[in-house]
Amino acid sequence: MPRGDLDAPEPLGNDPSGYGWKVLRERTPKLITEVRDRHPYGPEQRRALDALREEIASGPMRPLGEDAPDRARWDRWGAAYFDRPWADAPFLWWESYFYRRLLGAVGFFTPGPWYWVDPFEYWKAAELRDATVAVPAAEERQALLLASLWGNQADLGFLFGAAGDLDASGGLVADDGALVWSALDAGGPHHVGVVADNAGRELLADLLLIDHLLRTGLAVTVTLHLKPHPYYVSDATTADLVACLRRLAAADGEAAAVERRLSEAIGGGRLRLRAHAFSCAPWSYHRMPADLAEEFGGHTLTIMKGDLNYRRLVGDRAWPATTPFAEVTAYFPGPVAALRTLKSDVVTGVDAATLSSLDASGGDWRTGGTHGLIQARL
Numbered sequence: 001m002p003r004g005d006l007d008a009p010e011p012l013g014n015d016p017s018g019y020g021w022k023v024l025r026e027r028t029p030k031l032i033t034e035v036r037d038r039h040p041y042g043p044e045q046r047r048a049l050d051a052l053r054e055e056i057a058s059g060p061m062r063p064l065g066e067d068a069p070d071r072a073r074w075d076r077w078g079a080a081y082f083d084r085p086w087a088d089a090p091f092l093w094w095e096s097y098f099y100r101r102l103l104g105a106v107g108f109f110t111p112g113p114w115y116w117v118d119p120f121e122y123w124k125a126a127e128l129r130d131a132t133v134a135v136p137a138a139e140e141r142q143a144l145l146l147a148s149l150w151g152n153q154a155d156l157g158f159l160f161g162a163a164g165d166l167d168a169s170g171g172l173v174a175d176d177g178a179l180v181w182s183a184l185d186a187g188g189p190h191h192v193g194v195v196a197d198n199a200g201r202e203l204l205a206d207l208l209l210i211d212h213l214l215r216t217g218l219a220v221t222v223t224l225h226l227k228p229h230p231y232y233v234s235d236a237t238t239a240d241l242v243a244c245l246r247r248l249a250a251a252d253g254e255a256a257a258v259e260r261r262l263s264e265a266i267g268g269g270r271l272r273l274r275a276h277a278f279s280c281a282p283w284s285y286h287r288m289p290a291d292l293a294e295e296f297g298g299h300t301l302t303i304m305k306g307d308l309n310y311r312r313l314v315g316d317r318a319w320p321a322t323t324p325f326a327e328v329t330a331y332f333p334g335p336v337a338a339l340r341t342l343k344s345d346v347v348t349g350v351d352a353a354t355l356s357s358l359d360a361s362g363g364d365w366r367t368g369g370t371h372g373l374i375q376a377r378l
């Protein structure tokens with residue numbers, strides 16, 4: 001951590017008063033049930049899903065099965081947490097492991113009939129079908145940034161939570177938007193990284209922003225970081241990117257032109273795709289491997305999308321909310337900006353006056369998805 005491990009606050013856990021507890025006790029079992037109910041899985045997968053639900057509720061956390069291709073890696077990562085209750089592992093850690101176990105239970109990594117069949121595709125496809133494709137005018141670049149930010153509300157994990165309708169009424173708790181644009185206007189050539197979060201509506205908005213960066217020449221290249229496999233229900237994989245491009249192509253007017261430009265940019269190497277294994281690791285970016293650090297270090301700006309990327313960027317720790325974002329992210333190998341709707345406890349870089357009025361509002365501004373932020377360390 002930037003201030004040294006000893007100075008950093010504790011990782012957020014699963015205290016009954018915290019958000020992790022709700023996810024562990026309410027959202028996770030619901031999600032398992034939904035996945036089970038929405039697919040014609042055979043008895044083996046049904047048993048595995050039921051056993052996983054039971055294990056999370058009351059059993060010790062088990063390692064991956066003997067034949068799992070990534071067993072050795074997870075054995076190393078999980079040595080401190082296996083054979084203990086799930087609630088003993090940090091929230092950031094266990095939730096990531098949960099998605100790995102869910103994929104294992106449905107046979108995603110096992111050659112056979114369910115090999116590489118995305119258990120969340122049902123929800124992702126429905127959301128993409130219902131998404132409207134509205135292309136803001138090119139000169140409205142702040143609107144593109146905000147659309148990408150609020151697109152982050154489209155996190156399908158919320159389907160399984162207790163949240164009601166999402167709205168953006170809370171506005172931004174921090175807004176470095178002008179700073180982001182002035183950094184892109186200055187200097188160059190810019191090589192921008194976009195670390196994607198959710199598929200569907202959010203990725204459509206991200207693609208419009210990327211198209212703007214490339215078309216206006218603000219960025220010479222954009223590297224889009226996707227997930228190597230399904231994760232956190234709606235996180236975007238390459239298959240989801242392809243679905244979004246098809247959705248744009250099928251829409252009228254400017255949207256179809258956006259698709260043509262982006263596909264050409266992919267073909268010509270100006271829009272590069274990445275799906276690093278670390279993107280589904282249970283750790284914050286402090287532990288990213290050297291090749292990924294080198295990649296981020298080569299971006300003149302990395303844009304981190306969404307709540308989970310924010311948690312991984314600042315370390316999912318109990319930071320006082322006024323801790324400067326620049327201080328907490330000083331370790332990151334290059335300029336970085338975060339676009340996020342707030343959907344979990346952690347936050348940094350909120351000024352004291354804003355913080356006291358948010359706290360006085362009595363609402364769940366940290367977790368309800370009603371507030372957003374644009375933060376940058378340039």
Ligand SMILES: O=P(O)(O)OC[C@H]1O[C@](O)(CO)[C@@H](O)[C@@H]1O
Pocket residue numbers: 023027095152155157197198232305306307308309342343344
């Ligand atoms: O899609 P996002 O914005 O990364 O959000 C992921 C969500 O999943 C959670 O981990 C809860 O399941 C929250 O922290 C967060 O709201």
